Amino acid sequence: MRSKLLIGRNPILIQYMLPYIAILLIPLSIGWITYEQTVHMVKEEVVKSNMTLLEQSKEILDRRLEEVENFAHQLMSDSKVVSFQYLKDPYKGSNTYRIVETRERLKAYKTSSNFIFNYYILFKNSNLVLSSNSTYKLVDFYEHFIQPQSSDYDSWYEHYLGRFHHREYLPAQPFQFSGNPYSMVTYIHSLGYPNYFNGVLMVLIQNEEIKNLFSGLDTSNGGWAYIADEQGKIISFVSNNQQVAPINFNGQLEQGVIERTLNGQEYMITYTTSKQNQWRYVVGQPSHIVLEKVHYLKEITMNFMFIALIVGLAVAAVLAYQNSRPIKKLVSMITERYEGRYSLSESGGTYGFIQNTLATLFKSNEELRNKIKEQVPVLRGILIENLIKGGFKTEKEIENILEHVGMSVHGRRYVVCILDLGPFDIVLNEDILNAMDEKRVMIKEILSYYLDGFGFIHDIDQDKIAILVALDLDDDEKCRVHVNQLLGQISEEIRHTLIFHPFFAVGGIYDQWLDISLSFVEAREVLHMRSKGINETILWINDLPNTGESYYYPVDLETRLMNFARAGAKEETLKLVQELYRVNFVEKHLSRAMLLLFLSELWGSVVKLVDQVNVAQTWEELRPFITGLRESEDPQILFSNIEHALVVMCEEVNQRKKSRNVQLIDSIIEFIQSRYINPDLCLSTISEKFQISEVYLSQFFKEQTGINFSDYLERIRMDRSKELLASTNMSVYEIATEVGYLSSNTFGRAFKRINGLSASAYRRSLDNPR
Structure with missing residues (x-):
């Protein structure tokens, strides 16, 4: 009597009891389904599950492949990449700078996606391989980094660079990268045209990322799954015995289920086809395994149906009571907090009441997030x-x-x-x-x-x-x-x-x-x-306690030191080197052996810099210091030698940079003087011509000439207009058009602002000098 009274006075408890009772009725209903109906249902569920997962895998992979192709298109369309593919002697003259410049441009395309393992551009003319963080010769790249286990160098070269590739995917195959084995699907696309190509872009896709798409499929007990391209080549597969053969789908629809006998065993095969690239996604399972699951399901259902029915009601009552208590407390707390602002009966029951309250909280929280973002x-x-x-x-x-x-x-x-x-x-x-x-x-x-x-x-x-x-x-x-x-x-x-x-x-x-x-x-x-x-x-x-156990040369400081030296920042380089001296020679009490380890690593940075900036002349000048590093027993002398090496390197980089800057500013000025009559001439036009950013061009031009680009262009046009006013009878409109203005009004305002009088008045002053 007491429990009935409790349920009758507790609508929240009733709401919790009803789902449990409904769940208890499910085993009773399943018990009246015949075995054949169960078989049919489970088959449909397996097919539906497989098809759903295949469709999801297809959609995910289609998007990933589209991202790969978009990424590849952007990369190959880059002006630096297009220009570099025609370079034949990469280490001649200023071509070395183009290697560094092109690789710096590639850093903008670095991807953080786990799907793309890495990408490389193989250039035929220069015999180089570039990526966002490295440069190799083709043979070194093949031998030490990405050497397929099943081909020699000539075969590899002929396959990748001996013919034209258009958005081609190579099946997963074992690779070695830095001595570690990997399985990779390779996307390759040639640079250029079918009859004239200068290289190939190679994007390595981790096969494990593709195989993970099948992680929800049951491929145990002889099951398998694979992805095949439009020609039927298997790109990637999942199988316990590692033996998968493509299925012939001639005459079949784009998706569906078929039953085939493979190696004397009946298989249920589910497949679908991508509309984007006509790839087939296929999963096969032995039919008897599927039916075994049906038998097992029936047996378990019948054995536990009655036990669940007896125990279920009691457990449902207990769980409903326990689970309803927190909800009841939550409703009570909300009611007290908002002092009757919300009514349980007017909100459509318990869940409507909580939903309205949460909607208000979510709205307030969203407003707060937007303010934070701003x-x-x-x-x-x-x-x-x-x-x-x-x-x-x-x-x-x-x-x-x-x-x-x-x-x-x-x-x-x-x-x-x-x-x-x-x-x-x-x-x-x-x-x-x-x-x-x-x-x-x-x-x-x-x-x-x-x-x-x-x-x-x-x-x-x-x-x-x-x-x-x-x-x-x-x-x-x-x-x-x-x-x-x-x-x-x-x-x-x-x-x-x-x-x-x-x-x-x-x-x-x-x-x-x-x-x-x-x-x-x-x-x-x-x-x-x-x-x-x-x-x-x-x-x-x-x-911090000064233990003196190890020297101080973190990776971040090495990176900064190398960046300063590559940029020719002599003062900043010396300042950073002196900071390393202060910490390791003054503050830390390092043993001589530890100091030599520090100096050895610091010298290693110098050697890497010499190789990166390609300063052969500096290397010859530094050869005496190499001998000093081997023979001297005084760490102070070793440090001074390294410091001097860095100074010499910065000076040579600055000298080279200065020479390039003079050539660049002369070319820019020549370009302006030959095209100032074009009204569309602007920073954007010049930056596109010389392949540099507008911001850098503006700063560079002012540093080299001492005047802004716009002022310089206006000065050239004004000087030419004054020559035409003095030596010809051309009208003001004709002169404005001749010197690069779209209208005489714009020209007139600019002329008066700079010269203090109008163009007509200037011409009259020449005819009637005082």
């Missing part, structure tokens, strides 16, 4: 990331970028702090990630409030935020005190608001923009040391 400009994020990670080569480059994006960094000194939000050593799911995102947004709001225009924040990891603080102080100790006070306030606010203890890793204080990345590297070193047992809320790089 406050985080993309350009500022990119700039801050490059500042802290050393993406710039010179101070001038940073100034130009800041001016271009309309952004200023106030302060005379800079320090980078890393806020550690972790540890996150749990399995991440969508709910946890959403909670982490909300937590990070709240922390960013706190940081923005306390930084108040004198700092910037940037996400560097899921659980770490970089903070760039600009300080308007001269003394290092005052800067340190100010930063400690600031981080202390932020830490206290985070503890109070989010109830967790943050950790701040702080790098060194520097007065140059280029050194901001050094501060970031030092802050990351602090994080590493903290993970070894140092437990502080705020920890500076100078507070």
Whole structure:
């Protein structure tokens, strides 16, 4: 009586009971289905499941292949790639620069997709292979990186470069890359035309990514699945025994199910065809395996049907009561929170009530997210990331970028702090990630409030935020005190608001923009040391114990050093080298053996630079220093030799760059003087002609001539117009057209603005001199 009364007074419990009762009726209904009907149903389900998965796999792969072909089209249409394929002597004169320039352009096409393993462009004329991060000769590329196990070099060369390929996919085959085996599907497309081609683009697609599309298919007990192209060649397959033969589908529809006898065994084969490229997606399963599942399903159903019926009602009552309690509490909490704003009866029941409430919350949350997005400009994020990670080569480059994006960094000194939000050593799911995102947004709001225009924040990891603080102080100790006070306030606010203890890793204080990345590297070193047992809320790089166990030459600093040297930034290179000297020779108490290891790695960077920038003359000049590195026993002398080598290299790079700049500006000026009468002449026209960006062209032109491009072009047109006004009887309209203006009004305004009088008045002044 009490339970009936409880159910009658609890509509939420009734709503939970009904689904359980409905579920209990399902086994009873299944028990009355005949065996033949069960067979038919299961077959349909297997076919439907297979077909659904095949269709999904087809759609996914079609999109991926379309991305590959679009990626390939963009890459082959690039002007640098088109120009490079005609290059026959890549190491002659300035052609070497074209190798570097083309490879730099390829970096813009670097993809983060796991589907594409890598891509390479094989050029016949230059006998080179280029990718986004490497350059090889064809034979070296074949022997050491991507050597198919089943062909020699001549066969490989003839297959790839001896004939024309048009959007061709090669079946999966074993490859060796850097000594490791891989299975790759290769997309190849020739550069050029069928009767005239100069190379081929080779995109390597990981076969495992394609095979993963079949992960939901049951290929056990003799089952298999494969993808075949329009000619019937198997591109990729999944099978336990590794033996799969293509099925002949002559006369069949584009998709369906057929039964075939293969090797004396009946198979049920499901297939579909891509309309995009006519590839077939096929899965085959032994028929008796499918029927075994039917028998097993029937047996299990009949055995447990009655047990489930008896126990089900009791379990349903208990589960319904337990599951309804949280919902009931939630409804009660919402009702109390909104003080009767929502009514359970007016909202269409329990779920309608919760749905209306959640809809309001979601709307508020979406508005909050949109406001947050508006406050985080993309350009500022990119700039801050490059500042802290050393993406710039010179101070001038940073100034130009800041001016271009309309952004200023106030302060005379800079320090980078890393806020550690972790540890996150749990399995991440969508709910946890959403909670982490909300937590990070709240922390960013706190940081923005306390930084108040004198700092910037940037996400560097899921659980770490970089903070760039600009300080308007001269003394290092005052800067340190100010930063400690600031981080202390932020830490206290985070503890109070989010109830967790943050950790701040702080790098060194520097007065140059280029050194901001050094501060970031030092802050990351602090994080590493903290993970070894140092437990502080705020920890500076100078507070770390000096163990002297190993030398200081992180990968980030090596990358920056090589970037500076390649750019010919002599002052920045020397400054970075002196920083390495200070840390390794002064601050750390390294053994002589450890110093020699450090110097050996530093010299290795110099050797790599000589090879990358192709400074053969510098290499001859540095040969005496190689002997010094082998014979000298004084690390100080070794370091001085390396420093001198870097200086010599920077000077030669600058000399080469200066020579190229003179040639380039002369060519640009000659181009302007020959085409200034064209009204459409602009920065875009010249940048397209000389294959350089408009931003760089504008900066380069002003640096070389001391005048803006637009002012220079206007000066040429004005000088020519004054010559025509003085020496001819041409009308003002004819002269305007002759010097590159679309209308006489535009010409007249420009002439008066520059010369102080109209064109007609200027001509009269020549006829009637005072």
